[in-house]
Amino acid sequence: MAVTDYLREQFMPHIWCPGCGHGIVLNSLVRAVEQIGLEKNDVVMVSGIGCSARMAGYLDFHTMHTLHGRALAFATGAKMGNPRLKVIVPMGDGDALAIGGNHFIHAARRNMDLTAIVMNNNIYGMTGGQFSPATPKNRYATTAPYGTIDEPFDVVKVATAAGASFVARSTTYHVNELIKLIREGIEHPGFSVIEILDQCPTYYGRKNLSGSAVDMLKHFKENSVKIGKGTGAPGEIEIGVFVKEVRPEYCDKYESLVKEVQGGKK
Amino acid sequence: MKKKLKFNRDWCKGCGICVEFCPKNVLELDDELKIYAPRSGDCIFCKMCELRCPDIAIQIIETQEESDEEK
Ligand SMILES: Cc1ncc(C[n+]2csc(CCOP(=O)(O)OP(=O)(O)O)c2C)c(N)n1
């Protein structure tokens, strides 16, 4: 299928700003789905609220655009209802880690076969550039005019500690790798988290004088290292697969339990 | 079969990502900040512009036209 066959073309061009990384994530995600050979009817996309969450509107899968931070809760319901479906959840860093932090850790702990795509642009884009739990220390935001004093979350570490069975990181510069990681995440039979460092030139870029979208991509290119190949220098971005382990999946466990309990009644 | 760059000018937002990262310097933005390919003969169809475009405005398509060698 052509890439545009996965789009709801009547809503294009999309609403995202020129150079916004969310469009690159959408582009890569469609290619990953196409490579796996999934039918549009096999995929459910569930999103919350945020610029990132708008993705669900542009893709011609089964889609739900739900509440800020709660997409994983709705996704859990959809997957439980029909475990055969592939459920993909695009989330902003605020959506996933601030208001949705609780849902995020518990979804990871449960190991249900969902694919969480954390589009980390280090800021709240939609609401005007407030700092998020993923804004690095000393960086500027509308709500941090003198630089933030908070320590940020490391998405990979949070996901790993909470029990996600597939955890990876890439950037919007590294598109070939990104397609491969999204594909691996969708195919992994458990809770997958793919953190994608993603540019918001309009707010994060402007507030931090990071330049244009092109400059932000150059930054990703110049500061990324493959896992284990870095020096640990501040600002270094480690990319690759951090966790990949097949562990009992939630819907499978639930089904076995139902069989066991019903069998016991006889 | 011949490969060809196809642009969707209505979707292009002129971000310049494709222009900057093309390894063969094929692409430019015109006066309206829309994509075009003044050096299309240099294109190696590596797909990097197609994959990095945030607006899905570039596609590499195969056309029925015969390539020069086939003529
Ligand atoms: C319950 C609730 N609280 C707050 C908001 C306001 N709100 C909308 S999007 C957003 C954050 C967006 O940031 P992020 O999730 O990082 O996504 P981005 O826009 O950067 O892609 C907030 C706080 C809301 N819609 N609902």
Ligand code: SF4
């Ligand atoms: S505000 Fe930022 S995240 Fe939102 S569309 Fe614009 S560039 Fe993208």
Ligand code: SF4
């Ligand atoms: S396919 Fe490759 S060489 Fe051709 S225009 Fe795109 S980036 Fe440049």
Ligand code: SF4
């Ligand atoms: S990357 Fe896409 S939107 Fe940006 S200038 Fe090129 S064609 Fe236009």
